[in-house]
Amino acid sequence: xxxxQIDLDRSLAxxxxxxxxxxxxxxxxxxxxxxxxxxxxxxxxHAPGEIVFDPGYNGVDRRQLVSIQILMxxxxxxxxxxxxxDQIAKRLEEIGIxxxxxxxxxxxxxxxxxxxxxxxx
Amino acid sequence: xxxxQIDLDRSLAxxxxxxxxxxxxxxxxxxxxxxxxxxxxxxxxHAPGEIVFDPGYNGVDRRQLVSIQILMxxxxxxxxxxxxxDQIAKRLEEIGIxxxxxxxxxxxxxxxxxxxxxxxx
Amino acid sequence: xxxxQIDLDRSLAxxxxxxxxxxxxxxxxxxxxxxxxxxxxxxxxHAPGEIVFDPGYNGVDRRQLVSIQILMxxxxxxxxxxxxxDQIAKRLEEIGIxxxxxxxxxxxxxxxxxxxxxxxx
Numbered sequence: 001x002x003x004x005q006i007d008l009d010r011s012l013a014x015x016x017x018x019x020x021x022x023x024x025x026x027x028x029x030x031x032x033x034x035x036x037x038x039x040x041x042x043x044x045x046h047a048p049g050e051i052v053f054d055p056g057y058n059g060v061d062r063r064q065l066v067s068i069q070i071l072m073x074x075x076x077x078x079x080x081x082x083x084x085x086d087q088i089a090k091r092l093e094e095i096g097i098x099x100x101x102x103x104x105x106x107x108x109x110x111x112x113x114x115x116x117x118x119x120x121x
Numbered sequence: 122x123x124x125x126q127i128d129l130d131r132s133l134a135x136x137x138x139x140x141x142x143x144x145x146x147x148x149x150x151x152x153x154x155x156x157x158x159x160x161x162x163x164x165x166x167h168a169p170g171e172i173v174f175d176p177g178y179n180g181v182d183r184r185q186l187v188s189i190q191i192l193m194x195x196x197x198x199x200x201x202x203x204x205x206x207d208q209i210a211k212r213l214e215e216i217g218i219x220x221x222x223x224x225x226x227x228x229x230x231x232x233x234x235x236x237x238x239x240x241x242x
Numbered sequence: 243x244x245x246x247q248i249d250l251d252r253s254l255a256x257x258x259x260x261x262x263x264x265x266x267x268x269x270x271x272x273x274x275x276x277x278x279x280x281x282x283x284x285x286x287x288h289a290p291g292e293i294v295f296d297p298g299y300n301g302v303d304r305r306q307l308v309s310i311q312i313l314m315x316x317x318x319x320x321x322x323x324x325x326x327x328d329q330i331a332k333r334l335e336e337i338g339i340x341x342x343x344x345x346x347x348x349x350x351x352x353x354x355x356x357x358x359x360x361x362x363x
């Protein structure tokens with residue numbers, strides 16, 4: 001039950017929202033070995049000026065910012081997380097979103113911290 | 122100081138926003154034993170297509186998605202968390218929101234991670 | 243790579259958004275010793291009724307709510323966090339936002355939980 005929260009420019013969401021959704025989802029399936037039906041994404045679209053960033057931090061050439069926050073259970077090792085990052089970057093690059101423009105962050109919780117339509121029994 | 126973040130369809134928020142707010146709040150008071158004045162909620166409303174989900178994941182019949190993220194201090198045991206989930210599901214069902222349509226997630230932090238109008242002294 | 247997420251009234255964002263951005267950023271630079279180019283902020287603006295709060299919780303006089311969520315690596319001690327809170331409150335008070343109206347919350351993750359334009363090598 002990862003919950004994926006994407007903050008991006010409204011114009012980008014209108015142009016590529018569906019492909020971004022598909023790309024991130026496939027990356028989680030491939031990178032984490034996630035069940036393909038385990039899909040929860042929230043897109044938050046923004047007017048100019050609402051997403052603020054430095055163009056050069058971390059030695060990249062950042063022209064816009066697509067923030068992808070992933071809330072997921074604490075169960076993946078570092079290698080798996082990096083594989084997921086690389087999968088996301090690769091999938092989104094295929095549809096024209098530069099890796100430099102991505103900010104991906106992970107927050108972890110426990111199995112007992114989710115209710116997905118019913119209680120765990 | 123739980124902070125409750127609700128992402129839902131704009132049309133649902135317009136129709137039932139106030140009742141959803143009251144229902145979730147009462148559930149936290151009852152389920153966590155929370156101080157009734159400890160109320161911080163942010164509603165983020167969405168256009169069609171911004172909330173993406175699989176209709177059948179986890180063996181439920183999901184028709185829309187109401188995401189409720191709760192950021193709270195790490196101090197509640199599993200039983201208490203499940204009681205809170207059940208309270209939220211019950212309260213929202215009373216106003217016509219199906220438990221199947223809920224995605225509730227908890228993120229935890231510490232007492233020192235909050236500033237609510239003033240520093241802790 | 244703190245990621246700062248600000249939820250506030252749309253009218254306040256229109257009036258003071260840029261100054262709020264600058265004030266919070268400077269507070270993180272001063273309070274955490276953060277690299278000035280390490281700037282990632284997302285503003286989420288809200289219509290009346292979308293931000294719900296109790297006016298008196300925690301013994302303050304709350305008239306509106308500006309929620310500032312900071313996702314950052316687990317590496318700062320309590321004293322540093324409180325210094326950051328105080329810096330944010332001071333900077334925003336200088337532009338007319340009352341400390342009583344702030345809700346600041348911290349969520350922590352690890353170094354391996356970030357991808358900022360490229361993988362860590």
